[in-house]
Amino acid sequence: MTTSIELKNIKFYAYHGVMEQERIVGNQFVVDALLTVPLQRAMDSDHLDDTINYALIYEVIKSEMLIPSNLLEHVAGRTLNALKRTFPQLSAIELKVSKLNPPIEGEIQSASVIVRQTY
Template identity: 40%
Template structure:
């Protein structure tokens, strides 16, 4: 079993419950971790024998572009697609962080993290 991580994917998106968040948008950080059997790829050195992290990044970018009120829904969509589209992935964990959230306080980020297995 192996792990592939995409760390600190930076995205500008329009998630949130407030109407203004849908109009103004905000900076987000996404971290994605997937588990897969990487044994064959470690021997063959062929892209088709591993999980393509370009595909994972595409999933993150596309799902972050779809407005949601809750980060929980965004996380679930990312996980669903990773498991649906990449058959080698046996487990995935995603963390979506809204940077400088519009809350009454000095908070660098709020994050939601979800994990899903096959």
């Protein structure tokens, strides 16, 4: 059995972007995280100590989103690494970081970077 914890549509206002104006004004970002982790003990015990508290997952992601970066790739990679450091029991991570209404010509809802790592 494969088990995962998923946090979807986590919204942040942050200051990521190549253009100086993006790092001054900021923008809306959305993060989705899918963390593969053994959950059988928690399924049997009903104890928080046997799983990963998703409030702590949120805090790790939030702390990385607060650090300005030029590239979404950098934000995603840094966040993936922080999640693995914090929760070594993870066997895989999929992370999507999206910038809403990116400052490019044309109508576009978001630009995203998706990183996946299996351990």
